[in-house]
Amino acid sequence: MMTQLIYDGTLWGLLTVIFEAYERRLEQVRILKTGTAHPDIFGTSLLIISDPVKAARVWKGLKEKLSASALHQFYSCYLSELPQIEDTLLAFTRHVFASKQNSEKDFGHEATLTLSKVGRMVHREKHRMEAFVRFQRWADDVYFAIVAPDYNVLPLIVPHFKNRYGDQRWIIYDQRRKYGIHYDPETGKVSEIELELTENPLTPSAEVLHAEEKNYQMLWQDYFSHVNIAARKNKKLHLRHVPMRYWKHLTEKQPG
Amino acid sequence: MENWDRIREKLQILADAAKYDVSCSSSGSKRANTEKGLGNTTGMGICHSYTEDGRCVSLLKILLTNYCIYDCAYCVSRKSNDIKRAGFTVEEVVALTINFYRRNYIEGLFLSSGIFKNADYTMERLVRVAKKLRTEHRFNGYIHLKTIPGASDELMNEAALYADRLSVNIELPTETSLKQLAPEKNYHDIMKPMAYLQQGITARVEEKQGVYKAPAFAPAGQSTQIVIGATPETDQHIMTLADTLYKNFKLKRVYYSGYVPITSSDHRLPVIGTPVPQIRENRLYQADWLTRFYSFSVEELVDQHHPQLDLDIDPKLSWALRNPHCFPIDINKADYHLILRIPGIGVGSALKIREARKFRKLSWEHLKKIGVAFNRAKYFITCDSATHFHRDMNPDALRHQLLAQSKYAKGLSSQMSLFQ
Ligand code: SF4
Numbered sequence: 001m002m003t004q005l006i007y008d009g010t011l012w013g014l015l016t017v018i019f020e021a022y023e024r025r026l027e028q029v030r031i032l033k034t035g036t037a038h039p040d041i042f043g044t045s046l047l048i049i050s051d052p053v054k055a056a057r058v059w060k061g062l063k064e065k066l067s068a069s070a071l072h073q074f075y076s077c078y079l080s081e082l083p084q085i086e087d088t089l090l091a092f093t094r095h096v097f098a099s100k101q102n103s104e105k106d107f108g109h110e111a112t113l114t115l116s117k118v119g120r121m122v123h124r125e126k127h128r129m130e131a132f133v134r135f136q137r138w139a140d141d142v143y144f145a146i147v148a149p150d151y152n153v154l155p156l157i158v159p160h161f162k163n164r165y166g167d168q169r170w171i172i173y174d175q176r177r178k179y180g181i182h183y184d185p186e187t188g189k190v191s192e193i194e195l196e197l198t199e200n201p202l203t204p205s206a207e208v209l210h211a212e213e214k215n216y217q218m219l220w221q222d223y224f225s226h227v228n229i230a231a232r233k234n235k236k237l238h239l240r241h242v243p244m245r246y247w248k249h250l251t252e253k254q255p256g
Numbered sequence: 257m258e259n260w261d262r263i264r265e266k267l268q269i270l271a272d273a274a275k276y277d278v279s280c281s282s283s284g285s286k287r288a289n290t291e292k293g294l295g296n297t298t299g300m301g302i303c304h305s306y307t308e309d310g311r312c313v314s315l316l317k318i319l320l321t322n323y324c325i326y327d328c329a330y331c332v333s334r335k336s337n338d339i340k341r342a343g344f345t346v347e348e349v350v351a352l353t354i355n356f357y358r359r360n361y362i363e364g365l366f367l368s369s370g371i372f373k374n375a376d377y378t379m380e381r382l383v384r385v386a387k388k389l390r391t392e393h394r395f396n397g398y399i400h401l402k403t404i405p406g407a408s409d410e411l412m413n414e415a416a417l418y419a420d421r422l423s424v425n426i427e428l429p430t431e432t433s434l435k436q437l438a439p440e441k442n443y444h445d446i447m448k449p450m451a452y453l454q455q456g457i458t459a460r461v462e463e464k465q466g467v468y469k470a471p472a473f474a475p476a477g478q479s480t481q482i483v484i485g486a487t488p489e490t491d492q493h494i495m496t497l498a499d500t501l502y503k504n505f506k507l508k509r510v511y512y513s514g515y516v517p518i519t520s521s522d523h524r525l526p527v528i529g530t531p532v533p534q535i536r537e538n539r540l541y542q543a544d545w546l547t548r549f550y551s552f553s554v555e556e557l558v559d560q561h562h563p564q565l566d567l568d569i570d571p572k573l574s575w576a577l578r579n580p581h582c583f584p585i586d587i588n589k590a591d592y593h594l595i596l597r598i599p600g601i602g603v604g605s606a607l608k609i610r611e612a613r614k615f616r617k618l619s620w621e622h623l624k625k626i627g628v629a630f631n632r633a634k635y636f637i638t639c640d641s642a643t644h645f646h647r648d649m650n651p652d653a654l655r656h657q658l659l660a661q662s663k664y665a666k667g668l669s670s671q672m673s674l675f676q
Binding site for chain 2: 103105106107108109110113116117127130131132133134135136137143145163164165166167168212215216218219220222223224226227228229231232233234235236237238240241242250251252
């Protein structure tokens, strides 16, 4: 019989669910976030409360069986927020614990193969964000960027931006998930922030911006249009590299 | 900067002049951010944007100036060409680089220049930009300098201390062509700095193994560019030259640049309107890739009887069709390097196959899910399934069949999305 397990959407919550699936010997489960679950007349629904001790046990178990990169892939797949990714993560975990040898590269196993593909997609989105973030310098010397990634990749891009822009204050804000990351060069720390945005952050008023900001944006737009070679135009290829949904946050794609 | 309009104008002119140089790569170097410095170089290289023709925009690629005392026929900046000229000051280039970098527009700077006064005078300016960025601004982003043919060893040495990559373009596939189109240039002046730098780079690598920390010396190595389609050389010429450069000078990359016609009044060159040989350029990149990462030799891909790469199909498939005796390959048993040689299987799938077959014998179903380009690969392999697609198929018939699979026939892929 199918059991629905409802959790709070956090990684700890998901690991707790996996723990409970074992503990209660549930064979057929569907894992859902609170708010997305529908009452299922044919099965039972259980609300699972996040439990750090249980979660840590599952994590520790995975850590013993998997390489660091497979563990990281598990985390990336969780961040994909794709529908039913939780079920795949559970199936993967079951296969890991059931195998004597390390099974993370058993690509003939369905869930294992799926996670390797999803992991790659999330990784690609992370890489895109590292490329497509465009900071605007504000008058108070904060470098501010807005993004709307397909997957929840802000946690994954922190190390990159911290290493690269260690001497400037910056904020990267995820417009879709309504939170951001803020780096403070004095402490060298990154923290999560929620912002009340009073005006459209994509087109801030003149006082908000640093005096030179508009000039540099213009120079960048000039540069972008002048490196183009008209004789080689290839729109299809262009769109594959820079899909339209990213354009609204790219300085070079704004009307000059 | 005060006069923004003037800066804009200069940037437009000097970006325009630099854009035909294709090497966008910012990879191959690792420079950690020093304490309180700006930036790092991660080894991977990031394309921050793409031009409308699908080329990677990774570096701020400009000329310091487009004034030039030379008259190379294939170059927009040549002395005899009637165009607007401009020149940046060292400070202006530095400010642009830093400000673009801080906004995450770029990975760094690619600076080249027309030759004004003489080689050393020009090279000295280029080096000054790199030095200022590294020392005054503690800039750890990527710096690629074009070295000027004929510049002194001392300047070359200094350039290598500040830059990640240095390149000098070989321009044309034979010296005869070079003489014809760029009378002031010769292979000797181009190769001399390459050889000098290669010695320096090799020495530094050896030193690094012994001593704790030797200063970086062009850590991302050297690259060069060959213009394709301006002169009559075959792909065999071009690939043999590239191979020599990889082997003798340990170049990191050779870039192939399809000639974009810029004049109709010079009978030595294709006239304006002649299409840019983009497919040929792409095939050369694919073949180059096969020799560097798939352990193919140049002779396997082009020879006397096939001096040109096939434009309709990629060089790997072309090789497979010329060598039917190498197939079918057993997916479950064959050596990894043989698996890489199967059309329709790229490095990613080959690695997965190598791992997955340790757990179970792989069937067509497994291969499809792993991401093998099944419609192509199936003719060249056997696996753990009863169905067979490999027969003693006549290579010509197979070629037609594969070409008829329509999307493959028209696919003009980019230099990066290589084949599978
Ligand atoms: S020396 Fe360089 S810039 Fe000058 S004409 Fe020749 S290719 Fe162009």
